[in-house]
Amino acid sequence: MSCLYSSADIPIPYRIVALRQEQNRLFAYPLDRLVISIWATRFRCVCCGACCTRAVNMHIFLLDRDVAEVKKIDPGAYEPAPGPEFCDQNGMLYVSGYALRMRDDQHGSCWFLEEGRCRIYDRRFSGCRVYPHLLRRGADPKGKITWLKFARKYEHGQYDPAQPLEECLELAREVREYENALLTQQISFLETIHEYFTVHSLRHDPKMHKDRLNEFRQGRPVEIKVFHEGELEECRVAGTPV
Ligand code: SF4
Numbered sequence: 001m002s003c004l005y006s007s008a009d010i011p012i013p014y015r016i017v018a019l020r021q022e023q024n025r026l027f028a029y030p031l032d033r034l035v036i037s038i039w040a041t042r043f044r045c046v047c048c049g050a051c052c053t054r055a056v057n058m059h060i061f062l063l064d065r066d067v068a069e070v071k072k073i074d075p076g077a078y079e080p081a082p083g084p085e086f087c088d089q090n091g092m093l094y095v096s097g098y099a100l101r102m103r104d105d106q107h108g109s110c111w112f113l114e115e116g117r118c119r120i121y122d123r124r125f126s127g128c129r130v131y132p133h134l135l136r137r138g139a140d141p142k143g144k145i146t147w148l149k150f151a152r153k154y155e156h157g158q159y160d161p162a163q164p165l166e167e168c169l170e171l172a173r174e175v176r177e178y179e180n181a182l183l184t185q186q187i188s189f190l191e192t193i194h195e196y197f198t199v200h201s202l203r204h205d206p207k208m209h210k211d212r213l214n215e216f217r218q219g220r221p222v223e224i225k226v227f228h229e230g231e232l233e234e235c236r237v238a239g240t241p242v
């Protein structure tokens with residue numbers, strides 16, 4: 001469920017263009033082909049809770065609309081998404097959004113996972129709802145760029161021969177909408193960073209970036225601006241020493 005689009009080394013305008021091209025490809029992808037793919041899998045979640053842990057998914061990214069929902073349920077259940085992409089010359093980190101807080105237990109369980117079950121299942125968030133389905137391009141096990149459509153095939157859940165085609169169609173629409181929302185949030189983040197850095201004479205500093213992330217991994221507090229609803233919200237977070 002993590003956000004795959006990041007590389008602070010590439011100039012931001014190029015990255016924005018590339019993400020817009022991904023959006024065009026997403027909408028050019030025939031929906032019926034995705035429906036057939038979902039239908040072929042006829043995946044049914046057995047609520048084992050494995051995907052709700054850091055052990056399986058590094059983090060569960062929240063779209064802006066999810067953050068609004070999680071604030072209503074439990075304001076302590078979210079935090080800046082890990083892996084901030086940018087760091088300015090003054091040491092301020094920048095990340096494209098929030099993620100669900102994970103506990104420091106054996107598997108790194110989601111804040112809402114209790115005894116292996118999601119305690120807010122009917123209100124779970126966008127990424128949780130579509131998982132393990134996805135529609136994005138990435139490298140297959142042989143390194144070939146292709147459309148990835150299912151996470152951890154044959155490793156979880158069960159085949160449900162009675163799954164109606166209408167449900168697969170609904171899910172396909174939801175998957176495409178989610179992927180588009182993810183791309184849209186990432187584009188907005190990059191546009192905001194580009195403008196903010198220009199206006200405030202800031203630049204991405206790779207050395208400072210590395211130093212700050214090292215400090216964070218050692219458990220020291222760092223300052224981070226989190227992109228949310230078009231703004232950069234400032235937070236202070238401390239990592240868990242590794
Ligand atoms: S909110 Fe629920 S479904 Fe989503 S990751 Fe957490 S426990 Fe899993």
Ligand code: SF4
Nearest residue numbers: 045046048049051157
């Ligand atoms: S999506 Fe898969 S891993 Fe996640 S709870 Fe359902 S069966 Fe388990």
